[in-house]
Amino acid sequence: AQTVTQSQPEMSVQEAETVTLSCTYDTSESDYYLFWYKQPPSRQMILVIRQEAYKQQNATENRFSVNFQKAAKSFSLKISDSQLGDAAMYFCAYRSAFGYGGSQGNLIFGKGTKLSVKP
């Protein structure tokens, strides 16, 4: 079974600085998707960025970028020019590209990292 591990329960960053959140995963599959979701206090999960495992190029979305190391099974999120609105829980998630039976499309989440942004 696939697992996702986020080893940093909490992180803090100064406004306008850069912070990196860590994520490792375990899988025997060769094709899959990785995601970072943001969950503010309102509880609504918002997709931040997505990475397809077959792509070597790291995904970027404005101030958000990832460092995807497939061999090491590592998927970190870098937030540049941090803003107060970035404060939230961040979840790393895994999704099989194919799946079998009912597992297709299911997201497997880590425990999350709480990010605080100091003004």
Next chain:
Amino acid sequence: EAGVAQSPRYKIIEKRQSVAFWCNPISGHATLYWYQQILGQGPKLLIQFQNNGVVDDSQLPKDRFSAERLKGVDSTLKIQPAKLEDSAVYLCASSLRRDLTHHEQFFGPGTRLTVL
């Protein structure tokens, strides 16, 4: 485009009571998911529907939890009877199709359940 709607936002019940949560997915989305998020943890899938059929309920505690998606649109998740360990946020999500696995899952605001 309207997002995923859920109600109620909060619910407090006594143990052994029953409770139901409602979800209305994004229009046209065939796949609907219910997740349970216990405090301090990431969401865990309870059940997945494709239209009005269940495709994965392997992690649903079927002795007390049930869910349905009549007509392939709205869905209801029920707990009967509730236990203290059911206290959690229940998230509903929808996606266009389950077999297009890159399709994004859109989440609702969740229902926070407290069992006393």
